[in-house]
Each structure stands twice: as C-alpha cells, then as structure tokens.
Amino acid sequence: MPIPELNSEVQANKGFNVIATANNRDRGVNELSSALKRRFNTVILPVPDTIEEEVRIVQRRVASLGRALELPAEVPALEEIQRVVTIFRELRNGVTIDGKTKLKSPTGTLSPAEAISVVNSGMSLSAHFGDGCLSASDLISGLVGAVVKDPVQDQVVWKEYLETVVKERDGWKDLYRASREMF
Numbered sequence: 728m729p730i731p732e733l734n735s736e737v738q739a740n741k742g743f744n745v746i747a748t749a750n751n752r753d754r755g756v757n758e759l760s761s762a763l764k765r766r767f768n769t770v771i772l773p774v775p776d777t778i779e780e781e782v783r784i785v786q787r788r789v790a791s792l793g794r795a796l797e798l799p800a801e802v803p804a805l806e807e808i809q810r811v812v813t814i815f816r817e818l819r820n821g822v823t824i825d826g827k828t829k830l831k832s833p834t835g836t837l838s839p840a841e842a843i844s845v846v847n848s849g850m851s852l853s854a855h856f857g858d859g860c861l862s863a864s865d866l867i868s869g870l871v872g873a874v875v876k877d878p879v880q881d882q883v884v885w886k887e888y889l890e891t892v893v894k895e896r897d898g899w900k901d902l903y904r905a906s907r908e909m910f
Contacts, residue, residue: 774838778824781839782812788843789850796847799854803846803861810902811842811870814893818874818884823892830892831884835876845869863901867909886910 729736747767775781785808793802815837817823821830835841846861848869853861874888875881885906893903 774819778809778812778816781816781842782809784839785812785842785846789846792843792847793850796851798850799859801859801861803850806898807849807861807866808842808846810899811845811866812839814870814874814888815839815842817892818888828891830888833874833876833881833884835873835881837873841873845873863905864908867902867905871906871909 728739745767775784782805786805789808790802813824817830818832819837821832822828823830845866846869849861849865852868853859853865857865871885874885889903889906893899893906
C-alpha cells in the first residue's frame with residue numbers, strides 16, 4: 728500500500744487476504760464499485776440443496792456460537808431450528824415444502840446466515856430474559872426482523888404466511904400466537 732505523504736509503501740505479509748461477503752439478493756444501499764469488483768475473486772455459494780443440509784449447517788453454527796458467546800441457554804432443540812429453516816426456505820422459494828401452497832416472497836435474502844442469527848438471538852433472549860429453553864416467543868422478534876425488511880411489502884407477505892401456513896400447521900400454534908402478539 729503506497730503512503731505518498733511518507734514517500735514509502737507497506738507490503739502485506741505473504742498469505743494476507745481480505746474476504747468480503749454479500750448475498751446475491753441483498754444489494755444494499757450502494758452497488759460495489761467496478762474497481763473493487765476487479766480486485767476480488769467472486770465465489771457464489773448456493774443455498775443448500777436440501778432442508779436437512781441447511782438445518783445441519785444452522786445447528787452446527789448455532790452450537791459453536793453459543794459456546795463461543797458462553798450463553799447459559801440450552802442448545803436449541805432441533806425442532807426450533809427446523810421451523811426457522813422451513814420458514815426461510817418456504818418464503819425464499821415461494822412455495823410450501825409440500826408444494827401445495829404458493830407463497831409471496833419477501834424482499835430479504837433469508838439465508839442460512841440469517842437463520843443462524845435468528846436462532847442465536849432467540850438463545851440470548853431465552854438465556855437472559857427467559858427460562859433458558861428456546862421458545863417461539865424467544866424466536867419471533869428475530870424471525871420477523873429477518874423476514875420484514877420492507878415495512879409495507881414484507882409485512883403483507885409475513886401476515887399472509889402466518890394466516891395461510893403457520894396458523895394451519897400442526898405444532899406451530901405457539902409461533903402463530905407469538906407473532907400475533909407482536910402485531
């Protein structure tokens with residue numbers, strides 16, 4: 728890196744790398760400049776092919792981050808992670824897992840990284856303000872925050888998903904009630 732004021736330069740150590748990440752659907756406020764695009768290698772990581780693979784990724788990262796953050800909460804039940812991943816996959820794909828109901832998709836990316844964030848946030852809430860067992864009420868604010876990026880368009884998508892899918896799905900009434908309490 729040249730330092731013109733000192734008439735000098737600084738060389739990076741061998742092996743030094745800068746890694747930047749972004750989601751394809753999440754364009755942000757400004758597009759990355761063409762100069763920066765030329766200087767980075769681009770690798771596009773696809774969303775995992777199967778729900779099982781995505782659940783494993785989220786489960787592994789959540790456990791790892793929970794240990795790193797020393798959260799006193801229990802590692803979340805697989806069922807809670809499956810619900811978050813299912814919601815994200817269904818909304819991302821615009822159709823329920825069983826293929827029976829067509830859905831509107833929100834403007835956000837709903838990536839596995841966001842699922843990890845939602846579950847970790849829920850674990851933190853559970854640990855510090857709840858009983859240490861991850862529940863729908865611990866997850867709901869992070870879940871709604873991930874789905875509803877555009878307060879007008881995405882709010883409609885989320886409410887429609889609640890009424891057509893979550894409300895009718897066996898074992899998901901707690902999630903439905905927690906979301907309805909927010910609105």
